[in-house]
Amino acid sequence: MTWGETPTNDDKMWALIAHLSVYMSTFLGPLILLLIFQDKSKFVRYHAIQALMVQVAVVIAGVIISIISFVTCGVGSLLYLPLLLVLFAPLWGAYLGWSGEWVGFPGLASVGK
Numbered sequence: 001m002t003w004g005e006t007p008t009n010d011d012k013m014w015a016l017i018a019h020l021s022v023y024m025s026t027f028l029g030p031l032i033l034l035l036i037f038q039d040k041s042k043f044v045r046y047h048a049i050q051a052l053m054v055q056v057a058v059v060i061a062g063v064i065i066s067i068i069s070f071v072t073c074g075v076g077s078l079l080y081l082p083l084l085l086v087l088f089a090p091l092w093g094a095y096l097g098w099s100g101e102w103v104g105f106p107g108l109a110s111v112g113k
């Protein structure tokens with residue numbers, strides 16, 4: 001399969017699972033799928049990397065917000081509110097994977113290509 005080629009239904013299903021698995025296993029689901037499909041399917045590999053990178057970004061943002069919150073005696077914890085929107089990112093990624101799209105998240109779209 002080359003970039004931009006239409007993925008199979010199995011590829012679409014595994015891309016969907018890669019994104020939705022973060023709700024149950026944060027890093028573990030996408031990482032396992034990345035290792036399994038690394039050489040088998042570029043499409044599943046791409047979406048597994050996208051799901052994994054979103055989780056890395058969320059953890060980094062959480063650590064930074066925690067530091068800011070500690071330094072500002074809790075006032076900085078208000079920054080967690082916009083981070084709650086990231087809870088919907090796996091749903092969007094799952095939709096893109098199921099649709100057969102080679103589109104990623106803004107700022108991460110080229111990661112994994």
